Amino acid sequence: MGFAEFVGNERIVAALRRMLASGRMPHALLFTGPRGVGKYLLARMFAQAANCEQLPDDFCGECTHCRSIAGLADLGPLLEAALAERGDAPDAATVERMPLILQTHPDVWVLVPDPVRRHNPVAWPAIRMGQLRAVQRAAYFRPLARRRVFIIDGAETMRWDYANIFLKVLEEPPDTATLILLAPTPDTLLPTIQSRCLKFHFAPLTVEQVEQLLKQKTGLKPAERRLAAQLAAGSPGVAMTLDLEESARVRRELLQLIEAALEGRAGPDTFALTEQLSRRQKEGLENLLELFYSLLRDLLELSCDPNGASVRNPDLRAELERVAPRVTVEWVARATGELDKFHARLRRNINRQLGLDAWVAASAAR
Template identity: 65%
Template structure:
């Protein structure tokens, strides 16, 4: 579930924050807080998926409770080892869902919230997949989870500090955010909440303003290739391709299905090709159906690839000729499509994708939503 972020560690044999790959300015800032014993009550980690937000949040929780060190973590003491188990959340999620039972209804989901806990002072709250009899399309944070955090945040820690990691903070409904806002307005003395979100502006401004914000920047392709060289068995050509397709995310690069990632980009481009070429709606819908049903990636990632491909089209049509494309292997096909579009088409494409992305919160039918975007882009 979080495989793209749990392995962002540097050379084997190192322990502590030195394990973390990339975004050293954030690491330095966190260590400075621990050294000065001036840890904020709430932080917001934002940035693309796979750049290590969750990984560093778990590391911070270890450092805040390490029995041997103050501004770092040893990885060997009992608190470090127990908290470190949160770095692999997928088994814990499965365990929590199994305990709740396959026949759970919506009321049960609120009464028995999904909370990942391997140490008394550290919780990881992730969007609940809600394996219900009638499953929802998109996991979100629920009222039961937020209320549980609000209660537990006021308990005294057994070690040094209570840490609550809220992954997917952008998925909490705005009408439920007031539950969380109350914690931020009256913060407990010895607790820190760490919110994780790809885009900080998906959260209410009242929540953002009460958090110390850190942005996790994507890594360069050169940095990614160096990490892949040290830590994977990829061939040089595979390292180059993975670095190009990973969008600056070391987590994605290291766990990437290269063939699947390349095929996803071809499938997205095929939808856009059929739209601008004025193909029949039947052909257009065949392409969108193949994209929605045939992909292992989340639908959010599929939409992200649409943005990436459209960025390349815009760059080819109106940008610098010497600027590298994000999909260099598709240069010829992209070049053919860019001759048939204009700025109005690009703006319409982005607006349609933005609207579709926004409606995912309401569990919109993804196939129909993508069909509507494709129709709006079709040239007749």
């Protein structure tokens, strides 16, 4: 039990333990890195250690506070219950009056992007004003245990005008609270917020580390563990939830879309494919784009070095090798640039299928 269970990014764990041991606790931390690499897990562990009754720089996992905070390991049921309490169709006033705060211990709050509704959630969940105002008020309350910890997962979804509310807490930090912001990169947050946080960037784990975690925590066969670890790109959280059959099906569909772009095809089959791919909710689309980028990278690697290239999608190597001879560096650069544009437009709620159709047209080989 304790920090010893955390795999990878040992430098960050050691730094946090030094802070805990010294008693000089930071008022704000910023954890950045790829999705599923362990940012939330370590934030929760820090909250346990900051309130553990037994250990000064670690957590026992057995005391009342440790066990209570451990209830935040699975946020799914907590999120479902909080959304159900609002009702099926809450109005804007209800959403602000009942901010989405997940907790199993009075001193530790988790904020996640608010989907507003259980059924038919909004396309782009975001941290909302009501959540930030609740933190602003609660941060100055005396803790029941030793320290109040507020974990803001998906901090990059804060509107910048809302973030100014949050900035007040960072400018006048309470002595008994720590705020931990989780985001993919620092530049997704206001510079004024970045500058007031102690920053830690989480590096991807090695394939071997992810594979070992899968061996400990799943019933996958050795070949399945290896493939999942390779596809996850160093993110154990991604590897744990990966459906290998579904992933292979989606990646083959994306490869068909890439071939359509290379051939300049825009017929009924292509439209049917983009319609199917565009039905995914926000999180599914983010995953889809990650797969898209990985296929383009593999095609570029194989086009430059057909025999020696290592690929992110080893189970599709034969299909990739078939397509790679038609790919040029210039085409991959253009296709990647168009995919970047599609990703940016998604935040403005463009029609997803039209966006994918536009990618095929704009990426057509010339």
